[in-house]
Amino acid sequence: MGFKSKIKRFFELEEEAVELNQYEGEQYEEDFEEIEEYPKVKKKNNVVSLQSIQKNVKVILVEPRVYSEVQDIADQLKNHRAVVMNLQRVPRDQAKRIVDFLSGTVYAIGGDIQKLGDNAFLCSPNNVDVTGNISELFQED
Template sequence: MEKNILNRILYFLGIEDENPVSTEDRADYEPYVNRPEIKPKGRVINIHQTSKNKMVIYKPASFDEVREISDEVKSRRAVIVNMEKLDKDSAKRVLDFMSGSIYALNGTVKKIGPGIFIFAPDNVDISGTAIEESFQEKSFLLK
């Protein structure tokens, strides 16, 4: 009887379970450990085992080169495309095709200048403000 009251007091204080596990059952019993869940901040890679990431620059003369550009992004390389040589219609077609390719690969597109875009796969992070925006701010200050 005293043991029963002592067990209830210990249970009330949170020191012992109400129905303690017998020594025979303890071999199969694994107590639950309350650990805080740790979420990974990002992918950890060994810098000594990876090859260098490459960036490719294209200045296409026609829409026919867009497949080659898209293949570079599929190969997980960032691509800078300068469309200054192209007429407006061809440049729009290249931009539309590449935007679709980047969307399918979960990548990103950033405009870095007039007619110049960077297409990056999901393994390449692009951060910072676009050069185009800084040109507009400077021209505003000069007026």
């Protein structure tokens, strides 16, 4: 085989490859057109409105009389509800145990506990933001 025939042969193979690629490209376009004919699937919308979440925030007012009621209060906090607690009707030693228990609960859920008055506390979960400090007013009186 001479040099000229090798070059001819090389270019013939190249032309066949180009023709083959063109055919495959047409085949892909036909396949794509067939796919477009299928009905389009609706995508799920995973977006949650923050306004709807804020509307569901509740504040629970409680006035426990015995230490055993503290678990119900902790359950309210676990359910993302803020709790305002009045401890006037509980003996001082039990009130201290209730505050200690709820302090641990609030810490575990990433919330906050604040003293509102002599016997009143606000326990809030992590989805409730509390700003300001009113304890200074009580110190002035």
